[in-house]
Amino acid sequence: MDSHIVLLPGDGIGPEVVQAGQEVLETVAKIFGHRFTFETRLIGGAALDASGQPLPPDTLAACRNGGAILLGAVGGPRWDNPSARVRPEQGLLAIRRELGLFANLRPVKVFDELRSCSPLRPELLQGVDLLIVRELTGGAYFGKPQGTERSEQGERAVDTMAYTDHEVRRIVRLACEIAQRRRGKLCSIDKANVLESSRLWRRIAIQTAADFPGVALEHALVDSAAMRLVSQPASFDVIVTENLFGDILSDEAAVLSGALGLLPSASLGAKGPGLFEPVHGSAPDIAGRGIANPVGTILSVAMLLEYGLDLVSEARAVESAVKRVFQSGLRTADLKAANAVTTKAMTRAVTAALDELH
Ligand code: IPM
Numbered sequence: 458m459d460s461h462i463v464l465l466p467g468d469g470i471g472p473e474v475v476q477a478g479q480e481v482l483e484t485v486a487k488i489f490g491h492r493f494t495f496e497t498r499l500i501g502g503a504a505l506d507a508s509g510q511p512l513p514p515d516t517l518a519a520c521r522n523g524g525a526i527l528l529g530a531v532g533g534p535r536w537d538n539p540s541a542r543v544r545p546e547q548g549l550l551a552i553r554r555e556l557g558l559f560a561n562l563r564p565v566k567v568f569d570e571l572r573s574c575s576p577l578r579p580e581l582l583q584g585v586d587l588l589i590v591r592e593l594t595g596g597a598y599f600g601k602p603q604g605t606e607r608s609e610q611g612e613r614a615v616d617t618m619a620y621t622d623h624e625v626r627r628i629v630r631l632a633c634e635i636a637q638r639r640r641g642k643l644c645s646i647d648k649a650n651v652l653e654s655s656r657l658w659r660r661i662a663i664q665t666a667a668d669f670p671g672v673a674l675e676h677a678l679v680d681s682a683a684m685r686l687v688s689q690p691a692s693f694d695v696i697v698t699e700n701l702f703g704d705i706l707s708d709e710a711a712v713l714s715g716a717l718g719l720l721p722s723a724s725l726g727a728k729g730p731g732l733f734e735p736v737h738g739s740a741p742d743i744a745g746r747g748i749a750n751p752v753g754t755i756l757s758v759a760m761l762l763e764y765g766l767d768l769v770s771e772a773r774a775v776e777s778a779v780k781r782v783f784q785s786g787l788r789t790a791d792l793k794a795a796n797a798v799t800t801k802a803m804t805r806a807v808t809a810a811l812d813e814l815h
């Protein structure tokens with residue numbers, strides 16, 4: 458197939474890992490006989506420096522016309538001034554909003570070979586295979602009013618956590634559809650004992666899941682769910698939750714896999730291109746040193762192939778190649794390795810494994 462892929466490297470280690478992702482896509486195209494074309498655009502701090510805007514109009518236009526988007530990371534200490542009017546992260550929030558990417562899929566699996574990288578006891582990690590479905594365009598990230606006001610008493614800042622029934626229904630429906638294709642278990646996480654928006658969330662979740670008799674729905678409060686995520690992680694299959702809870706829980710869940718650098722994500726809308734990005738951030742401390750773990754991005758490429766382009770065998774091939782590389786003992790520096798390899802060496806090993814598998 459022909460597909461046009463928009464690359465948004467962003468900041469910090471973003472360019473290094475997106476380069477790795479592009480190489481894997483090129484290898485997939487060669488092996489499976491596809492034609493992928495690429496276009497690179499600015500986002501985040503890099504875009505701020507060049508144009509004063511974290512999501513310039515030409516970047517957004519290119520994304521709208523693309524078949525899929527691969528993003529690295531945005532942000533860094535250079536732009537971290539809390540009183541700055543515009544921040545790199547606004548580029549990411551704007552692209553999610555503009556493209557209507559309401560569903561963020563963050564799978565967490567544990568590679569057997571990497572169990573010792575996690576601070577949790579290996580026996581707790583047995584059988585961990587969960588998927589966080591995070592609502593991405595609602596809640597406190599986007600609710601109005603939002604802002605800071607000054608008065609004689611001092612300053613007051615406000616964020617608003619708001620949800621409509623429509624927003625809850627569409628994300629829970631998607632989570633049910635995914636749960637049906639997995640182990641049929643769905644855990645909806647909220648704070649219904651305190652928050653009004655969570656009580657609506659829970660009511661709509663119950664209504665929506667009623668259309669899916671094969672899906673067993675349970676509810677958990679976010680505080681106890683956070684605890685269960687590290688005490689009984691294998692008890693989860695699919696998790697569905699609102700934007701801010703999903704942000705926090707997905708970083709927590711990353712601990713299970715051993716390193717944040719391993720985890721991929723997909724952000725999907727009702728139509729139009731999806732956006733695929735590693736869960737990790739821009740890691741300014743190691744940027745430019747060529748030692749970043751490219752696996753989060755490479756597995757995001759697998760999600761791009763599966764969810765963005767409907768190329769399921771190609772996605773499985775990329776995942777198998779990554780597994781094979783870990784089996785061979787290769788590790789990047791974040792995986793507690795004595796002989797850590799570079800980003801480029803890791804990527805080459807994955808493309809070589811792809812070549813060998815086919
Ligand atoms: C994430 C990140 C973003 C978020 C930031 C960079 C705005 O933490 O994708 O999880 O909070 O959504």
Ligand code: MG
Nearest residue numbers: 704705707708
């Ligand atoms: Mg986050």
